[in-house]
């Protein structure tokens with residue numbers, strides 16, 4: 001825990017010596033990372049460095065070979081217990097319900113309205129009644145500034161609006177950690193701001209987040225900690241001032257030079 | 261000629277029922293089989309996918325008639341005592357299952373894989389993703405070709421007459437055997453098959469129109 005005042009409790013996300021290969025290609029190499037409650041940790045680094053794969057391992061959308069990922073103490077990919085075995089579909093679903101994921105390409109459900117997109121998990125995973133789910137969905141849509149678009153289908157929304165629905169869909173589930181993978185890189189530049197503003201708001205409210213982004217200004221402003229990944233390894237880690245503003249690591253400097 | 265048709269009608273009722281019965285059994289079996297295998301071939305582990313692929317390719321590569329003879333004559337050799345009706349239904353079901361498997365695979369793979377991931381990321385199980393996310397989107401692509409396959413099943417059922425199942429086709433031939441007037445009877449048969457399939461294709465167009473309007 002780099003943030004001294006937050007170092008008392010067990011972190012929400014604890015990644016230890018995580019290893020993952022696609023065939024012969026090792027994509028994650030002994031990656032260890034903690035995200036404490038209420039922390040915003042940002043991952044930066046060049047393309048192909050393993051950032052997406054790392055997030056997907058945290059959300060169990062990808063399996064891992066060795067090491068561990070724990071959400072609030074629960075191992076994600078393998079069952080705790082005497083014998084380490086891969087979790088089945090039902091257990092994985094239960095664990096995924098505790099993490100929220102927002103995708104680069106939104107992946108809204110095109111056959112459902114904005115409100116129904118947010119309600120689906122509340123109804124079918126959290127087993128809420130329709131009225132309660134709807135009320136909660138409307139609260140979150142209001143929060144992301146889309147209350148009046150509740151009955152619109154994704155195809156009728158702009159990219160920025162779709163992504164804000166994507167955020168609402170994830171946070172409405174009340175996840176222990178929110179995972180954001182380059183959520184603005186598919187957006188027209190003029191739409192990036194409205195989406196980042198929503199994320200900033202969530203950060204201020206104490207949402208725990210693990211963020212992959214190429215928006216360096218945003219990363220510097222919202223992050224408690226920044227992690228630089230390249231070639232499946234974490235090469236630098238620390239507060240934004242140390243990693244982004246005045247990087248000691250040569251590779252980080254080379255990488256950041258492209259953003260200046 | 262018209263009189264000959266009318267006179268024949270009472271003798272075709274039983275055959276028509278058998279045709280409808282064979283078709284219905286085949287359609288239901290193939291729907292379940294196809295949904296299962298189509299799901300397996302789309303999302304299953306590699307080994308399962310290979311097995312299903314092989315099954316589908318083999319069955320689709322054999323003429324239906326050969327398949328019917330094969331099941332009818334080979335089944336006793338491997339210890340199965342199928343009557344001709346059962347053999348006919350099994351053979352046609354195999355063929356139709358292969359067809360429906362392909363239709364399911366086509367419909368499912370038209371849905372972006374991100375949809376399944378988004379469903380999973382909110383905590384839905386695999387089945388939950390199918391029910392709430394994939395099927396509602398895929399059904400529109402599934403229905404038109406599926407109803408075509410139902411029509412194919414009805415038409416294909418005429419082949420079972422060749423192993424002695426007294427369906428519509430064979431009853432027509434029996435009447436011809438007594439009256440020696442093939443022309444009106446075959447025309448009548450064509451009309452009955454056409455009416456069944458025309459009803460199905462109208463149904464299909466109805467579905468298409470309906471699902472096209474739903475939310476777009």
Ligand SMILES: Nc1ncnc2c1ncn2[C@@H]1O[C@H](COP(=O)(O)OP(=O)(O)OP(=O)(O)O)[C@@H](O)[C@H]1O
Nearest residue numbers: 022023025027045046047048049050051052053054
């Ligand atoms: N499903 C897969 N099969 C095979 N290789 C994969 C797969 N997914 C990712 N990879 C490889 O793993 C490596 C890491 O990919 P990853 O997407 O995690 O990188 P990234 O840091 O997110 O890059 P980007 O900034 O471009 O999004 C890359 O070399 C990529 O080609």
Ligand SMILES: [Mg+2]
Nearest residue numbers: 051052053182
């Ligand atoms: Mg990526």
